[in-house]
Amino acid sequence: MKTTQNPTAQNAATNPAINPVSPVGPVKNQPSAQEGDLTQQIVTRIAPSPTGDPHVGTAYQSLFDYVAARQAGGRFIFRLEDTDQNRYNPESEAKLLEMLDWLGLSPDESPLKDGPHGPYRQSQRLDIYKRHAEELLAEGQAYRAFESAEELEEIRKDLQRRGLSYGYDGRARSLSAEESEARAKAGENFVIRFKSPQKGETIIQDVLRGPISVPNQEVQDVVLLKSDGFPTYHLAVVVDDHLMGVSHVIRGEEWIPTAPIHVLLYQAFGWQEPKWVHMPLLRNTSLKKLSKRHDDTSVASYRQQGIVAEALLNYLGTMGWSMPDGREFFSLEEMIKHFSFKRLSPGAPVFDLKRLRHYNAKYIREILPLETIAERVKPFLAVAGLQYKNEDYLLDVLDIMLERIETLAEFAEKAAYFFTDSFGYDEQARKKLEGGQVHLEGLERELALLDSYSYDYDTVNDTIRNYVKSQGARMPDVMQPLRAALTGSLSSPDIAEVVSVLGRKRVLQRIGRALIAITQGLPDDKPEKPQKEGEAAEKKQEKGKDT
């Protein structure tokens, strides 16, 4: 699933219809990119706020933004909504961009990849918002409000007592223009609020849900410009989406309640609305909206767990969307090829780790090439402090381990004995070793007879089977002790595979070590960890033998 850089980013720069508004001059009635471009180019954007670790919901949104834009040869813009100085996290921007790169959803325009609509950080666009807010102020579509935080708190309490859910009663509407002007001049702190219509209704034409109508009385006089000069989301999102020529606002369902404000703002500015696409919310297994507090929402965390980007993307692509032919596994390219908003369903899906793991397993076992997996597994081995002899050895191990793991991190856990000799024996393995001395000695003899070049699968397999036959033994009685000796556990690939991959030296070494352990007492599987009660005495004497 490679990301091919779409050439439309350059088109944007040369297309006169989508040039940015000049920094000075009137704000009204300037055509947006969308209006000027008759081909109805699709422009989407992801506009996260830099508040912490990038969220899977952001990845989800980005996927659909990216796919919608790519399919139509449009553009995908990254814009940082850093207008809340209190929650600003300086590392977040880089993390967000890195996440998108990792997923293969790199934006065409971003703070790091300049385009015709920059800057792409809202904190660098303050003058633009101010101008727009003042425009509405001058036209009487907005007004100054001078209440302090304490006063607002009082107002809110009062409203609540009266059973109203609003946060502000619009009292500053009645200030005369002169008084408003005078108090502002005098240096009094104020915000600019939107003067929302008190009659009629506003209709949001949602692409997924059809028309959603809301009585205008329900629409509050929201703050547009804060007293610190920063815009609120509502002002910034509308102004930027317009100026950046965004044609489709694809965002989470949680924005539906405030969408009327945005529609009303488009109307106030006299701008053409974008298409509204309110995506279903990703939910946790308790059916609540995924939240940082209660759920693992960090993309980086899934990456650390050994989820591959392709699988995460594919999985997210099945949340609320499906391929026309019902395929469940598809690449980003295939999704782009077949994407349509019509196939999006509005019900909020559950983000289920089990199912994600299933997708991941499919990708690492069947879809991605073994060489790719080898590359990606290396960091996990490094973290676990495991060394591998050479590429071929790694590929051999991967080849027989892949069907036993679902994530890259699991490889480092479950295949550790291929990369280190200092592993312990788990409880079941120790039991098998105890009863397996005779056969282990027998196998040691037989396997020693083979030279290291004969440690191919067939020869090893024949040798072991011949031994079993010659002894008239039961297969498991021979195989299980050997498995325990070589891997420290009773779950492993086919034992002949293990022997041939490990090679003569390691195999004989491990059998020898196991035999010593049997006669001298078996070492604990995790020598450094506290022991279970009842086994303490036994384990004391085993100390130091596990090396």
Added chain:
RNA sequence: GGCCCGUUCGACUAGUGGUUAGGUCACCGCUCUUUCACAGCGGCGGCACGAGUUCGAAUCUCGUACGGGUCACCA
């Protein structure tokens, strides 16, 4: 609580008036088998409910229930 959105197996979904309601994950069983897996086969399990429209409704309408979102100088 107000407003808004949603509702097909436990989960992800297909389905747009006529299907024995299909697939996938999970779960259970069987087969394979030296273990663990993989794979294959089979099973369990669903249209929230009630009216209406219609010859006929998962599909259209209305109501109810349930779930969710949202009510900041946060996004």
